[in-house]
Amino acid sequence: MKSLKFLFILFITISLNYQAQTPTDFLSKEFHKERREFLRSKMPENSVTVVFANPLRNRANDVDYVFHQDPNFYYLTGYREPNGVLVLFSDNQTDEEGKSYNEILYVQERDERAEQWNGKRLGVEGAKQELGFKMAMNASEFLKSNIDFKSFDKVYIEKFNDDYRDLGGADVFNLVKNFKMKAGYDPSLYLSRVQEYVYNNIAETPIESSANVINIIDRLASRAPEINNDELIKGYKSATTDELKKEYQQKISLALKPKTNIDLTFLSANLTTMREVKTAAEVKLITKAVRISAVGQIEVMKAMKPHMSETELQGIHEFVYKKYGAEYEGYPSIVGAGNNGCILHYIENNQTKVGNDLVLMDLGAEYRGYTADVTRTIPANGKFTKEQKQIYDIVYDAQEAGIALYKIGAGMSAPNLAARKIVNEGLYKLGIIKSVDERHNYFPHGTSHHIGLDVHDPGNYRNFEENMIVTMEPGIYIPDGSPCDKKWWGIGIRIEDDILVTKNGPVNLSAEAPRTTEAIEKMMAKKSVLDDFLLPDLDK
Incomplete structure (x- = not known):
């Protein structure tokens, strides 16, 4: 009995010494939780937010850059490893056992061999204990999950850069690919930022002031080639009568209306206001x-x-x-x-x-x-x-x-x-x-x-x-x-x-x-x- 007590004390002592030798002044798990709750308060009913961690980036050959987390992902989770996903629901969900939850953090799985080479991973239990998530799973579970993103009125994400390597398994490349397939993500349904800016100007400007909009189009054309190739913008600009301009204005107003439940602006806009x-x-x-x-x-x-x-x-x-x-x-x-x-x-x-x-x-x-x-x-x-x-x-x-x-x-x-x-x-x-x-x-x-x-x-x-x-x-x-x-x-x-x-x-x-x-x-x-x-x- 005494030997067991000694071993327990030794384990606690070693753990405390290890913790004392690593930084302890990172943001608290309560900070990140409060930030998630604040964002959730801005989400309408029957909506979901999905945020992906940064991937590992290659420096040369078999050497990667030192990993740096996506700032928005870190802001909301505190997780400092690659290959993670945060799913934040506006309303409570119920799992197969009848337990209620409103968020899931998917993390990279513990792996003894990988950790021998590249350092300890937080894992599911670490995400629960250190980051305060009640519902945490391995990232591989995201690939198998039955979340029906198409059933939500709104799915909030940030625009994908699609600059990830395919490292196999539950890496960011495959996590994003899997999400796109499940959610029905189609990049052709979205306007570029410049197109959206011009469309809004056309839709909101009275026809008698169309010359001002055309001046904006001309100024932006040299820097944004998509404007020159946009048939609606070209039609509006070349219209010779007010009636024809109105027709294009109406078409552009329709083009501004969402064609999908996936929203690329809400998340960035709200996180901008929160982080400033x-x-x-x-x-x-x-x-x-x-x-x-x-x-x-x-x-x-x-x-x-x-x-x-x-x-x-x-x-x-x-x-x-x-x-x-x-x-x-x-x-x-x-x-x-x-x-x-x-x-x-x-x-x-x-x-x-x-x-x-x-x-x-x-x-x-x-x-x-x-x-x-x-x-x-x-x-x-x-x-x-x-x-x-x-x-x-x-x-x-x-x-x-x-x-x-x-x-x-x-x-x-x-x-x-x-x-x-x-x-x-x-x-x-x-x-x-x-x-x-x-x-x-x-x-x-x-x-x-x-x-x-x-x-x-x-x-x-x-x-x-x-x-x-x-x-x-x-x-x-x-x-x-x-x-x-x-x-x-x-x-x-x-x-x-x-x-x-x-x-x-x-x-x-x-x-x-x-x-x-x-x-x-x-x-x-x-x-x-x-x-x-x-x-x-x-x-x-």
């Missing part, structure tokens, strides 16, 4: 990710020297992330020296010496699924030149003006407009553009996007609401060969911070990383712990 406003638990994780990223910027400021490479600087950032326990980078890291900083999404990071140029560093840690997005631009030699400082201060002033507008109820386009005005005025004063109204490409992007489970988290972009976390990132980019004085060439500057919208005004979550030229130079003058970190020269 963060819960307290999400704010906590994002704040951690942002602060980790800010510390990375600080350590690089102290460590940077002209002889360093872009790759080495990237490595310092990402070492800091790992030191704090961040699982990944939230997106490919951008470290661009000189003219490379004028490439918005420069990710090669292969310049061997940054020299005396400015270095634009746009990086973000992903912590427990949530990503930061922080950018600083600093002089590799620790001192801004006169020209660099002049451009930098314009960007800084534009950012300050924008951040001040992150207030509850304010329009989300306001910061961008304010920043653009300051940038244009500043470029004009320096003689880089000829007038404040001149069209130019020195500031080619917007300033504000949501962050969260995605670095560009979904959002409706209407008005600021409490607990939104949105970037503020003006920039000026003057690549070599620009139509201005050569002294400005190769200057690329972006300052990006992550702003929490609160009742008391905007809170800059990444404020720890210096932003002013004076504060950056002061930080860069400090000693780095890496100053004495020397490795052997392998080329000698």
